[in-house]
Amino acid sequence: MLPLINRRRFLQVGVSVLSAPLAAQAQQAKKVPRIGLLGGGSAAAIARRIDAFRQGLRELGYVEGKTIVIEQMWADGKLDRLPTLAAELVRRQVDVIVLAGPTVTRVCKETNITTPIVMAFDDDPVGSGFIASLARPGGNITGLSSLSPGLSAKQLELLKEIIPRLSRVAVLGSLTHPGTAQSLEEMQAAARTFNVQLRYLDVVDPKSIDTAFAAAHKESVAAVLVLTSVVTTTQRESIIRLAVQNRLPAIYFTADWVEAGGLLAYGASFNDLFRRAATYVDKILKGANPADLPVEQPTKFELVVNLKTAKALGITMPPTLLMRADEVIK
Numbered sequence: 001m002l003p004l005i006n007r008r009r010f011l012q013v014g015v016s017v018l019s020a021p022l023a024a025q026a027q028q029a030k031k032v033p034r035i036g037l038l039g040g041g042s043a044a045a046i047a048r049r050i051d052a053f054r055q056g057l058r059e060l061g062y063v064e065g066k067t068i069v070i071e072q073m074w075a076d077g078k079l080d081r082l083p084t085l086a087a088e089l090v091r092r093q094v095d096v097i098v099l100a101g102p103t104v105t106r107v108c109k110e111t112n113i114t115t116p117i118v119m120a121f122d123d124d125p126v127g128s129g130f131i132a133s134l135a136r137p138g139g140n141i142t143g144l145s146s147l148s149p150g151l152s153a154k155q156l157e158l159l160k161e162i163i164p165r166l167s168r169v170a171v172l173g174s175l176t177h178p179g180t181a182q183s184l185e186e187m188q189a190a191a192r193t194f195n196v197q198l199r200y201l202d203v204v205d206p207k208s209i210d211t212a213f214a215a216a217h218k219e220s221v222a223a224v225l226v227l228t229s230v231v232t233t234t235q236r237e238s239i240i241r242l243a244v245q246n247r248l249p250a251i252y253f254t255a256d257w258v259e260a261g262g263l264l265a266y267g268a269s270f271n272d273l274f275r276r277a278a279t280y281v282d283k284i285l286k287g288a289n290p291a292d293l294p295v296e297q298p299t300k301f302e303l304v305v306n307l308k309t310a311k312a313l314g315i316t317m318p319p320t321l322l323m324r325a326d327e328v329i330k
Contacts, residue, residue: 036089039100056278119143123179153190173227268298
């Protein structure tokens, strides 16, 4: 029979050996999921969308810093940095990467990243070749579509409603942005219906914004339609300022442009899309395969008008349009 002191040591060693696997399992169970958030612009430019994504996570019960970690990477308009930033998120072994736009989606697709990916929005993910179909995306990419190409015709129609004699419209966008070509195709068809000529002006960097407005002035366009892209989003204040300075009515794609002083916006609620992206993150963290998660379309659209800007431009907004508006800024 073992002496009392040896029996105690034997029991302590035995308990330690038995508890070691349990401790390891408990540590593994407490592993906090890590989410990568990758964008081509800046966090400041889409701060409200990021807040909406965080809100979506909170609604699902996640507590940032405790039950989930978000690692943000932003190219600040320097798109050549995106492959490096994406690779860094992979190196950090994040569980899911949330993408803040189609320019980033294309980079991740071309660099063959295998980490599950959620598109917070994409203009036309099927047309851009990112997924096989909305119902069954295939691969490792899923998320939300903003339907931007299909909405461009409606934006042109709204400009025509404000300016019935409208005949020439400048379109500002970036051909490097996936979805721009599809938007232009949709608009050309609508332009023929409304008997409007379109002048596309490509903006590739901040300097080209001034050049575009100079060309618009020279060609006597009567209004401007701004498409979504990394460049237009990061240069929002400059575009709004130049549109007002040149007394050009302009329509934009999200409400934050109008809140910043733009005249009019119509499109899907990007804040709502980012909030819904959290649902995809939750499903993937719980074991869902992105290939089997259908890409969803917008359910919330916004028409926002800034009457203060309209007055500065000498425009009287049609009462019927104001009645349909979701928000009127006075």
